Amino acid sequence: MTINKRELMALGLATAASTWAPAALAQKAAAKAAAPAEDIVFGASMPLTGVFSFAGIAIDAGIKDYLTILHEGGGVKGRKVKYVVEDTGYKVDQSMAVFKRITSANKVNLYYADSTGFVKTVNPELERNQGILMTGASFAKEISNADKYPLQFMVGPDYSEMVAILLRYIAQTKPGAKVALVYSDTEFGRDPVDAARTAIKALKLELATEIVTAPGSVDVSAEIVKLRRADPDFTIFHGYVSAPIPEFINQAKSLGLKSQFMGTFWTMDNTTVMKMGPAADGFMGVMPYRYYYDTEGKSPMLERIRKMRPDYQQTGYMQGFLAAMLLTEAARRTLDAGNELNGKNMKIALSSIRNFDTGGIIGVPLSIKGNSIPIGRIYKADFKAQKMLPASDWIDLNK
Numbered sequence: 130m131t132i133n134k135r136e137l138m139a140l141g142l143a144t145a146a147s148t149w150a151p152a153a154l155a156q157k158a159a160a161k162a163a164a165p166a167e168d169i170v171f172g173a174s175m176p177l178t179g180v181f182s183f184a185g186i187a188i189d190a191g192i193k194d195y196l197t198i199l200h201e202g203g204g205v206k207g208r209k210v211k212y213v214v215e216d217t218g219y220k221v222d223q224s225m226a227v228f229k230r231i232t233s234a235n236k237v238n239l240y241y242a243d244s245t246g247f248v249k250t251v252n253p254e255l256e257r258n259q260g261i262l263m264t265g266a267s268f269a270k271e272i273s274n275a276d277k278y279p280l281q282f283m284v285g286p287d288y289s290e291m292v293a294i295l296l297r298y299i300a301q302t303k304p305g306a307k308v309a310l311v312y313s314d315t316e317f318g319r320d321p322v323d324a325a326r327t328a329i330k331a332l333k334l335e336l337a338t339e340i341v342t343a344p345g346s347v348d349v350s351a352e353i354v355k356l357r358r359a360d361p362d363f364t365i366f367h368g369y370v371s372a373p374i375p376e377f378i379n380q381a382k383s384l385g386l387k388s389q390f391m392g393t394f395w396t397m398d399n400t401t402v403m404k405m406g407p408a409a410d411g412f413m414g415v416m417p418y419r420y421y422y423d424t425e426g427k428s429p430m431l432e433r434i435r436k437m438r439p440d441y442q443q444t445g446y447m448q449g450f451l452a453a454m455l456l457t458e459a460a461r462r463t464l465d466a467g468n469e470l471n472g473k474n475m476k477i478a479l480s481s482i483r484n485f486d487t488g489g490i491i492g493v494p495l496s497i498k499g500n501s502i503p504i505g506r507i508y509k510a511d512f513k514a515q516k517m518l519p520a521s522d523w524i525d526l527n528k
């Protein structure tokens with residue numbers, strides 16, 4: 130068979146094309162594989178100024194430190210986590226403005242929220258966006274509703290669960306004890322009250338009295354008379370950071386009242402309690418995390434934190450550190466499963482966490498079954514040692 134010049138040229142072109150195509154595809158695949166993986170974006174509305182700045186600064190430091198440790202270990206499946214944070218001054222409208230700025234400039238995957246008000250306001254935006262998993266500073270009971278807040282969770286027990294942990298401890302320590310509830314006349318203060326009434330009855334305790342005050346520093350003389358008349362074995366404060374708790378304790382002790390005073394998370398920072406003065410000796414409360422200085426048991430993350438930051442870190446720092454740990458763990462599990470990094474998939478991944486070791490941030494392995502982590506421990510103030518010391522084992526309301 131004779132092949133003319135035109136046929137020879139056509140054959141050459143066809144051969145070249147057949148040789149080039151696989152090479153080009155391989156080259157394209159190699160280039161794609163070599164391309165750096167897209168950053169995971171972690172946004173935050175953070176109160177770095179204003180009335181809640183003491184917590185915001187600590188939380189921000191905790192997040193940053195955990196991400197530093199994470200990146201030293203290669204990130205999330207080789208992907209870096211880009212942390213984008215702006216100050217909110219603890220104002221809901223400013224928090225929303227920050228959220229919109231950060232999410233419009235970045236494809237955000239993870240987010241930290243600064244308040245209950247912001248969490249409620251932003252929820253419809255999360256539903257529309259569908260790409261973000263959120264946690265934050267709030268422990269409001271409402272957020273425990275996973276149907277209403279499907280893309281959010283709390284890094285600890287909600288406020289009702291905190292009080293329930295205190296009440297379980299009380300029932301174990303003194304069955305049938307008389308309990309007083311003292312709370313601020315705010316949404317924060319009222320949050321756990323209905324659940325507390327129910328728990329008190331279920332645990333066969335007695336509700337001695339309820340006292341409601343304005344938040345902050347107020348004259349509590351009339352309230353002390355009411356408390357003295359009720360003569361409770363235990364008095365639980367909620368809805369405050371500090372004042373008027375020291376005023377209650379000082380006046381009650383001067384009148385010879387023997388009630389054991391107790392608080393919830395935002396009251397329980399070591400610095401906050403010790404600032405109450407000598408009258409705070411013996412003050413008790415619930416804490417979801419270990420304190421910075423706690424050397425009990427195996428706690429490699431606390432050891433690492435102490436090396437990174439030789440000075441005492443507030444409990445808000447631990448909350449921020451664990452928030453970053455769990456958010457990025459949810460992202461890692463989502464990628465491990467080969468799923469798209471969106472809010473729904475990350476929430477499913479988060480809910481798969483069972484017997485998770487936090488490196489000692491929480492003293493027992495945790496499992497996530499809903500929107501909260503109902504685990505805590507009772508600590509007691511030793512004013513002489515200037516430390517909050519364990520007064521109970523870890524209490525897990527799921528058990």
